[in-house]
Amino acid sequence: MISPLTVCAAPTAGKAVLLALLEGNPFCFSTPLWHDNVAAALSNFVPLEERVPKGVAEGIYGNNLQLKYFRDLLTSTEWSRLESVSLQQFYIFHLSNNEQIRLPISFDFYSMDENLAKTIWNMENYNKENIFSAIFDALHSAIETKSNNKPRYALTMPYNDFCDYEKLLVSFPKGRIIYIDRDISDALGSAILRRAKLLKSSFATECRKEFLEGDKNFFFELVSRTANIQKLCASHPDKILIVKFEELILETEKTMRAICNWLSIPFTKNMCCATFQGKIIDARATGSIQDDMQKLLTHKEIALIHRYINYFKTTKNGKLDIPAALFSTDHTYADGNIIIQTNRISHNIFHGPYISIPPGSYDASFSFEIADVPTYVQWTLDCVDTSGNCYFKKTLPVFLLNGAHFILRVDETVDKNTKFEFRAYGEKSNIDLTVIFKGVKISTISNKQKFFTKIIRKFLVFINKFTLKYF
Secondary structure, eight states, X not given: OOEEEXXXXXXXXXXXXXXXXXXXXXXXXXXXXXXXXXXXXXXXXOOHHHHSOHHHHHHHHGGGHHHHHHHHHHTTTTTTHHHHHHHHTEEEEEOTTSOEEEEEOOOOHHHHHHHHHHHHHHOSSOSHHHHHHHHHHHHHXXXXXXXXXXXXXXXXXXXXXXXXXXHHHHHOTTOEEEEEEOOHHHHHHHHHHHHHHHHTOOHHHHXXXXXXXXXHHHHHHHTTHHHXXXXXXXXXXXXXXXXXXXXXXXXXXXXXXXXXXXXXXXXXXXGGSOEETTEESOGGGSSSOTTOXXXXXXXXXXXHHHHHHHHHHHOOTTEXXXXXXXXXXXXXXXXXXEEEEGGGOBEEEEEEXXXXXXXXXXXXXXXXXXXXXXXXXEEEEEEEETTOOEEEEEEEEGGGOTTOEEEEEEOTTSOTTOOEEEEEEEOOOSSOOEEEEEEEEEEEOOHHHHHHHHHHHHHXXXXXXXXXXXX
C-alpha cells in the first residue's frame, strides 16, 4: 500500500523544492502535479453507509454509487488538471525567483483514468487509505513505466489554507507529515513579490490587495500555524517532522539525511538536487535563497508587510487592532494610513475590512490624526454587517472623531459567517485640510466594565433630567 507523505507550509515556503528533492528517492513518488490536495480531500471523506441508506442510494444510482462518490471526491483535488498536462506533454515548475521551467512528461491520462475507475468500481474495502493508494498506484503505473518497484510514500501537497493536520493523522495511520517552517513575513513577502512581478504592479499595491481582499481567517490561522503544529509534533514525533526553511535550502544534504532517517528509508546522493523523473530541474534551487526578502525588498516594503502581519499576530484575547491599510478607500495610502483630503470627499470616505467578530460586547474606537477643522465639517461613523444590519451609527464634528468610542454588541444569534465593516462618510468640504485615518481598535467589554458603563449612563440620564427641570 502507498501511504501519503504530506508536505505542508505557508505559501512560497519551499514545499515544491522539498518534493523535488524527495522525488530523487525510489521509496518516494511525486506526481507531475504538486498542490494535488488528494490526502487533504480524503481526510474529509465520509463512508458510503453514513451518507445515505444503501437501498435509497442504489435505487437512484444503481451499482455505480461507489464510483459516483469517487468522482465527486476528485473535484476537490487537482486530478482533472492531469488531463491537460498529458495532452501538452509538459509540466511548468515555478521557481522562487519568478522563473518558470517546462518539464517534459509523457503519459496517457485517459487509459490511467479508466484503470483507476475500474479499481474503484471493484474495491471491496472502500476507505480513505485504499482510495489514496489506488490513485497514486494508477499514477505511478502510468508515469513510471520502467519501474517495477512500488513506492512506499506518495508525495502530496494540500492547498495553502489547509491546516487540519490532526485529521490527516487520524485518516492515514501510516502516513507522515513534513512541515517547512519559514518566517511568515518572508513567505508572504515572496508570494506577494511574485504576483507583483507577474502583474507588473508595485509591491505595496499587491501587499494591500493581499491583506485587504484575502481571507482574513486564513491569515489569522497562518500566523499561529507554526506554534500549533509544534504542539502536535511534540505529541506525534514519529508522524510529524518540522524542517527549517533555511536549513533545507542551505544545508540540504544534512537536512535530507535527517528526513530519510526519520522516514526509515535510505539516503541517496541525488536527493541533494531538485529533480523530476531523474532530471535536475534547477541547480539553484538549493545552496542559496533565491527569494531573500532582505535583499529584494526595500526597508519601507519590509516594514509594510510587518505592519500587516503584526495586526494578525496581536489580534487575540478579544482585542482587534485593525490598521487603516486594511480598509478600502479612494484616498491615498501612506505608511499604512489613509490620507484624507476634505475637499476630495464624495460621500464615502473609507470602509472595511469585512472581518468575523465572535458574539460579545465590544468597545470600538476610531484613531485619527486631525488638524484644526471647523465644527460644521461633520462625518458619520458606523458599523454594519454583510446582511445590512447596523450596530452603531453617529454623526460627529470631525475634530471629535479621534478616540470616539462606540459600543458594539454581537448577539449569539448572528450567523458565524457574518462579516463586519466599519465605515466613514460625509460631504465634500470647500476647505482643503488633511485628516489621517490610522485604524480601528476593538476590545471586549468585561462584566465589570458593563456594570460601570450602566451606572454612568444612569447618572448621565439623571443629570440631564435634573438640568431640564431646574434650569
